[in-house]
Amino acid sequence: MAHPSQRRIVIAAAVLAATVLALAVAWGRAGGRAEAAGGEGWVGTWSAAQAPAGGGIAGKGFTNQTVRMTVRTSVGGDELRVRLSNTFGTQALTIGRATVALPVANDTPQIQPTTLRELTFDGRQQVTVPKGGQVLSDPLPMAVGPLQELTVSVFLPVATGPVTFQFNAREPAYIGAGDQAAKAEYTVADSRNYWFFLSGVDVRTRHAAGAVAVIGDSLVAGNGSTLGLHRRWTDYLAARLRDEPGEADPGILNQGLAGNALTHDGSEIGFPELGVNGLARFLRDGPGQTGVHTVVVALGVNDIQIYDDSPERIIFGLRQLAAQARQLGLRVLVCTVAPFQGFSSWTPGKENTRLAVNAYIRDSDLFDEVLDLDAVLRDPDGTGKLKPAFDSGDHIHPNDAGNEAIADAVALEWLLDS
Template sequence: MSVANSSQRRIVVAAAVLVATALTLAVAWGRSGAPAEAAPGEGWVGTWASALAPAGGGIAGKGFTNQTVRMTVRTSVGGDETRIRLSNAYGTQPLTVGRATLALPVANDTPQIQPATLRELTFDGRQQVTVPKGGQVLSDPVPMPVRALQELTVSVFLPAATGPVTFQFNAREPAYIGAGDQAAKAEYTVTDSRNYWFFLSGVDVRTRHAAGAVAVLGDSLTAANGSTLGLHRRWTDYLAARLQDDPGEADPAVLNLGLAGNALAHDGSEIGFPELGVNGLARFLRDAPGQTGVRTVVVALGINDIQIYDDSPERVIFGLRQLATQARQLGLRVLACTLGPFQGFTSWTPGKENTRLAVNAYLRDSDQFDDVIDVDAVLRDPDASGKLRAAFDSGDHIHPNDAGNEAIAKAVPLDLLTGS
């Protein structure tokens, strides 16, 4: 080996050691920007988050040029300062953000904001920021107190062509699209709207009253396809409300990281729908422990591996075991959801039902998880275990309606989320 090559090797090894050290420190600092020895409940925590995916066709594939997107989100816990995260994880080029703002909406079904609440966001003190291809950016904190279960409006002005977007196509909330820079306008002029979240991956708050965060890594049952649009009727929304009603001093935030059509071991692009996201094993680190202040991960994946891809029980169980192992390696509590019934849905077969039952039997008996949330037991018809209860059926025989989502939330023992 030449001296030059030997020197290069030492540089590469040294760099690898630095990266490993940085990762160790990141875990020790709890992924929240606060040292591990900080007082419980003190520091930054995610109050809202979304799993994002690559664009398919339509407006997401085309992207934006000289347009503003205005989006509504709902907090799960409150705090005294606020910041946002913007993601270009699946972009094909650098993303230019010309301006971003935060405000309180006039109502949850309107793009208009309360002018006195408007906060201009900066990134290292600058209004404009470039998000690298595949990267994300975190805004500077602003002194904006927010309450738990409060709606926030995030506006992002995109001055240059974005190319295909990074987005969530099942927001259950409208995103309003307008021409030019309207990020700071109280009266917003809408040219189009979609039930999407564009580029926005998280909102964090600084607080002394939250016991970390619970990240729910799921599919369309977590994203709540069968729930009422615009009314925050996902089971994680009901769960966040339950936690706020709990008399305890500090409650965890609840972060919904559901992607409709998502699977443990398959990308949506395999069936021509990239917007269904990359597989759960590929997105796990970013979408679950990668959120601010996460202490507990709930795995609610596997049904699509069965009903779409007809995977064997062994393959589904392998994916679940892998996620449990990876969560434990990071020092996180990990819970699993059993797989709900879907007899009557277009893809159901007796063979797939047997696979679902085998996976559920494994989950109920497994020691790989700290505990199990038995979604199947909540949703199934007592007289026909392969079917959804009629009172919980949104109409497609796989996705629960508002009542079904509320029932799931009510079935979660709150001490499972904190380990108390």
């Protein structure tokens, strides 16, 4: 039996952890209610879910190298700030310099030199990110528009160890020797379709409308969409919002991780880059993002097709995410599980699981709204297949047309805080 003093230490630690978590969530949602009213505030305009490194360049990390990455905003603003993450690092991360600029084009590392701005962290150019931590840059006066591409460059002067990253960027990160963060003409040594350490971009806007975080798997991350052209369904949704009448649109934050599951880590099958389970990452990737008032959950297909889970286990995971969202005052939308007959792992038993999970989602009153991916993407021939016009070719991931159809199925009023 533990000594009373030991029990007091344990209880105190638990209380402290809960307090820190509450403060972290509040930090991510700061200003959310003012933003909902259309006032001035910070909102997330771009994000990428982060995962641990596996092998290769991500496992090796960087030394005296610069990584240059391009992202695209969902909403615009008059100031911006950038979030860098060492969430899954094994040691402290030193950022020697970080910059932001407008690119010459979306398929090149070259930037427009007159737009180059230095990022600082509490007024300093260099910053150390502790193991497991993240840092937010100082606000930078730099006007950016909706659906505008930004190039972020990060110089890494000393060995980083294994990286924190998103391996499904759908556009290249350029890797170069030495400090090239402020160079307009960038010399490329290597490239990968990853985002390294870069986890978010926020903007301050006079017409803030909060943000919507979409927590999902490869159908959210964009597998099957055209590389480099921003054709994930969240990209189509951001474009649709911009084209609708009205002054204030919410930021659309894509928190997709290919291979991600509700209750399984990718490391269970030898691929840590698939991320930690949805329950483990929910607070960080949903309410922990800036100004989030609505969370969309699009998980479950990998729990079926990779892990062959029961409907009960999958439903438990969905119920838990919905309950946690509600506890924090968030609206929660849940997606049905899309069809995948014809994919290599499909079986009749897994199809029965998918149908059972979808039946529960449609009938439950636990969710504010249901985005019926199955109804949008399923072939009307009565099978559990994707419509041929929406099939990227692997029978599980929608192509560009399928992603656009998903975005068109979203009722825009679902995304507005009330």
